[in-house]
Amino acid sequence: MAEYQEVDGGxxxxxxxxxxxxxxxxxxxxxxxxxxxxxxxAPDPRPAPPAEVPAVDPSKLADELVAAGTLTQEAVDRAxxxxxx
Numbered sequence: 001m002a003e004y005q006e007v008d009g010g011x012x013x014x015x016x017x018x019x020x021x022x023x024x025x026x027x028x029x030x031x032x033x034x035x036x037x038x039x040x041x042a043p044d045p046r047p048a049p050p051a052e053v054p055a056v057d058p059s060k061l062a063d064e065l066v067a068a069g070t071l072t073q074e075a076v077d078r079a080x081x082x083x084x085x
Contacts, residue, residue, distance in 0.1 A: 004033060004043040012043055 004012040010023040012033055021029045037043075062079075065071035 002042065002044045003036065004041075006043050006046045008046065 001015060003015050004021075005015065007013050007020060011030075012021050013019070014021060014029070014033075019029065021027065021033055024030050059080075062071065062076045066073050066076055
């Protein structure tokens with residue numbers, strides 16, 4: 001793990017304290033980061049965006065839970081009839 005990690009917007013996050021450092025030439029932390037880069041270091045890349053979660057059809061999910069034994073058919077029937085618990 002590097003001392004810095006790229007973040008959206010062109011800045012970096014400092015690993016030791018989690019500080020977000022914007023790309024501002026007047027910022028002393030940014031200047032320190034630039035010296036670190038000039039010394040041959042490289043930041044960790046931005047984290048990958050979270051995977052997209054597919055939409056779930058509630059009725060299919062209920063049927064799958066019944067088949068797995070996690071939910072009873074009686075509970076599903078009650079919920080579908082508007083009976084709640």
